Amino acid sequence: MSRESQISIGDVVQRTAQFEEELHGERMTINIGPSHPATHGVLRLKVELDGEVVTRCEPVVGYLHRGDEKIAENMTYNQFIPYTDRLDYIGPIHNNVTFSLAAEKLASLEVPPRCQAIRVICCELARLQSHLLGLGVYGMDTGAMTVFMYTFTEREKIYSLMEMLTGARFTTSYTRIGGVARDVPEGWLGKVLAFLDGLEPVVEEIDQMLTRNRIFCDRTIGCGVISREDAISYGLTGPNLRASGVALDLRRDRPYSGYERYEFDVPIGSRGDCYDRWLVRMEEVRQSISIIRQAVEKMPEGLWYNDEARKIYVPPKSKVLTSMEELIQNFMLVTEGPQLPEGEVYFEAENPKGLLGFYIVSKGGGVPYRLKIRSPSFCNLSILPKLLKGVMVADIPVILGSLDFVLGECDR
Amino acid sequence: MSDELLTTLMERRTFLSARPSADHPAVNCPASHLVAFLRDLRDAEGFEMLLDVTAVDWAESRRPRFTCVYHLFDLERSRYLRVASDCHEDANPTMPSVAGLWATADWHERETYDMFGIRFEGHPDLRRILMWDGYPYYPLRKDFPLAGEETDLPGADVAEHTDARVSAAPMAGGPFVSGTSGGPMSEREPRAKDESWTENAPKPKKPDPTKESS
Numbered sequence: 001m002s003r004e005s006q007i008s009i010g011d012v013v014q015r016t017a018q019f020e021e022e023l024h025g026e027r028m029t030i031n032i033g034p035s036h037p038a039t040h041g042v043l044r045l046k047v048e049l050d051g052e053v054v055t056r057c058e059p060v061v062g063y064l065h066r067g068d069e070k071i072a073e074n075m076t077y078n079q080f081i082p083y084t085d086r087l088d089y090i091g092p093i094h095n096n097v098t099f100s101l102a103a104e105k106l107a108s109l110e111v112p113p114r115c116q117a118i119r120v121i122c123c124e125l126a127r128l129q130s131h132l133l134g135l136g137v138y139g140m141d142t143g144a145m146t147v148f149m150y151t152f153t154e155r156e157k158i159y160s161l162m163e164m165l166t167g168a169r170f171t172t173s174y175t176r177i178g179g180v181a182r183d184v185p186e187g188w189l190g191k192v193l194a195f196l197d198g199l200e201p202v203v204e205e206i207d208q209m210l211t212r213n214r215i216f217c218d219r220t221i222g223c224g225v226i227s228r229e230d231a232i233s234y235g236l237t238g239p240n241l242r243a244s245g246v247a248l249d250l251r252r253d254r255p256y257s258g259y260e261r262y263e264f265d266v267p268i269g270s271r272g273d274c275y276d277r278w279l280v281r282m283e284e285v286r287q288s289i290s291i292i293r294q295a296v297e298k299m300p301e302g303l304w305y306n307d308e309a310r311k312i313y314v315p316p317k318s319k320v321l322t323s324m325e326e327l328i329q330n331f332m333l334v335t336e337g338p339q340l341p342e343g344e345v346y347f348e349a350e351n352p353k354g355l356l357g358f359y360i361v362s363k364g365g366g367v368p369y370r371l372k373i374r375s376p377s378f379c380n381l382s383i384l385p386k387l388l389k390g391v392m393v394a395d396i397p398v399i400l401g402s403l404d405f406v407l408g409e410c411d412r
Numbered sequence: 413m414s415d416e417l418l419t420t421l422m423e424r425r426t427f428l429s430a431r432p433s434a435d436h437p438a439v440n441c442p443a444s445h446l447v448a449f450l451r452d453l454r455d456a457e458g459f460e461m462l463l464d465v466t467a468v469d470w471a472e473s474r475r476p477r478f479t480c481v482y483h484l485f486d487l488e489r490s491r492y493l494r495v496a497s498d499c500h501e502d503a504n505p506t507m508p509s510v511a512g513l514w515a516t517a518d519w520h521e522r523e524t525y526d527m528f529g530i531r532f533e534g535h536p537d538l539r540r541i542l543m544w545d546g547y548p549y550y551p552l553r554k555d556f557p558l559a560g561e562e563t564d565l566p567g568a569d570v571a572e573h574t575d576a577r578v579s580a581a582p583m584a585g586g587p588f589v590s591g592t593s594g595g596p597m598s599e600r601e602p603r604a605k606d607e608s609w610t611e612n613a614p615k616p617k618k619p620d621p622t623k624e625s626s
Contacts, residue, residue, distance in 0.1 A: 062542035067558075069527075070551055074558045106434055232460055232487070235516030246487065253490040343434030346483050346494060348463070359481065361468055372466040374483075382519040411542060 076337025091126030130352030141401030178313030179305025238354025337366020
């Protein structure tokens with residue numbers, strides 16, 4: 001008997017089954033997390049082990065529950081925007097955009113093309129932020145430290161771009177209902193392009209380092225396979241769903257914020273394993289770079305807010321301080337919030353992690369009556385009990401890394 | 413397009429009624445037909461994905477008090493459908509579980525139970541998910557205050573050792589939200605919603621906390 005067959009996973013499972021009666025009572029339950037480097041936050045996994053094989057896994061979430069939905073019901077729409085930063089805090093600006101789009105949908109409000117293009121650039125920068133971290137820590141989970149250094153350095157540059165644009169590196173709170181807080185600063189678009197020029201070779205370098213790396217391939221190919229049916233049944237979205245071969249990308253299928261004006265591909269996987277999820281994210285990084293270039297190139301002139309939305313958008317400070325009309329508008333909006341009509345809307349956007357949805361029930365006025373946040377990470381994590389059953393302990397960090405979740409969004 | 417979908421859906425199903433909606437087509441479905449209807453939508457109408465399950469507490473404004481809301485998605489035609497279903501009883505709301513149709517409903521229904529106290533009948537493992545086991549309140553109900561309620565610490569051993577309790581947030585009567593509309597401006601300025609307690613005058617104790625019914 002060769003040595004290889006002695007240590008194969010199939011053999012271990014077979015042997016386990018064979019001696020199950022002897023091993024009965026020998027199962028061990030361990031806790032991974034809530035504070036563990038492999039769980040990327042405060043996820044806790046209660047794992048029951050039979051030797052090296054996971055027999056049962058129960059994810060415990062909620063350690064970061066802050067009651068965002070309750071908070072939203074007690075403040076005006078614009079006041080809630082800073083809270084959306086703290087959902088998927090890996091790419092915070094995308095949450096701002098998604099929330100604003102949801103509220104604008106309720107108000108049947110269109111923003112000018114320039115605002116849409118700015119938002120698209122923000123969304124794609126957020127996607128780069130999220131995927132660069134996701135790919136970096138995924139590499140680290142499989143034992144490749146270097147990739148993380150490369151991607152984190154690039155992310156840092158996005159933070160600097162965000163700082164120029166919004167005044168904050170991390171908690172951006174950039175959008176408003178009916179527009180964005182301010183126009184892009186002078187020279188910012190050029191800096192974005194310069195950043196992309198620098199990012200492209202780094203992406204290729206990461207690609208060379210890991211995509212054909214023998215060790216990485218051995219650890220990820222065929223590991224953590226999610227079938228198309230499971231992915232749909234468990235409500236997976238985003239790169240995790242697309243890696244399982246379902247071509248759902250709302251940017252293409254239900255375009256919002258002017259995404260129909262840009263050309264991009266939607267990469268999908270064929271096997272739904274950890275390796276496919278890596279490939280899909282790698283390709284999405286390239287597509288995002290291309291979308292940002294197109295958006296910068298076609299950047300329309302005009303206003304960055306809808307100036308007809310007098311009961312929704314707070315006018316720029318220069319106008320508030322010089323004109324009576326705008327001063328009153330400012331006062332009313334700050335005290336009462338944007339006046340949105342009665343009704344129910346459900347809006348989802350293609351966030352870096354998957355579909356982030358806001359279900360808003362409004363009774364009119366400045367405060368939502370009910371606001372539900374459909375978070376992609378919450379749904380993506382719900383598949384863990386099924387996915388981790390029967391895998392080796394050493395594969396858990398790889399599978400978790402490949403799912404790329406964030407607990408701020410999962411627990412809300 | 414949305415009207416077309418609603419007409420076809422409602423043609424053969426007299427139990428449905430159209431629901432006012434600002435965006436996607438929406439229907440009301442009685443709880444007794446819910447599971448069969450959703451299975452039909454999944455298998456025959458192409459709504460393959462269940463994206464979200466949640467509930468709304470209408471408090472005093474409507475009877476029945478709780479409504480469960482399901483958002484379905486058609487992958488083929490990229491369209492949404494909202495299905496809403498009222499819970500019969502206000503005191504002990506229940507709803508049939510759809511966890512047998514979509515695995516994702518498992519966690520969504522646990523969350524809805526956790527936040528609203530709606531029991532999903534037939535759910536394989538209906539436990540709290542975001543709050544800890546044994547937490548006595550349902551936080552997203554409208555009668556639960558934003559600041560929270562005083563309650564026991566999750567770990568009894570730790571609580572005994574430290575004598576600590578979970579206390580309500582010190583919001584000094586907040587949150588400071590303006591009234592929405594009507595009345596003179598002075599009444600609508602941002603102010604504490606609940607002015608019965610401040611930093612100096614503590615919050616009055618509730619007589620008896622709503623115990624979790626089991």
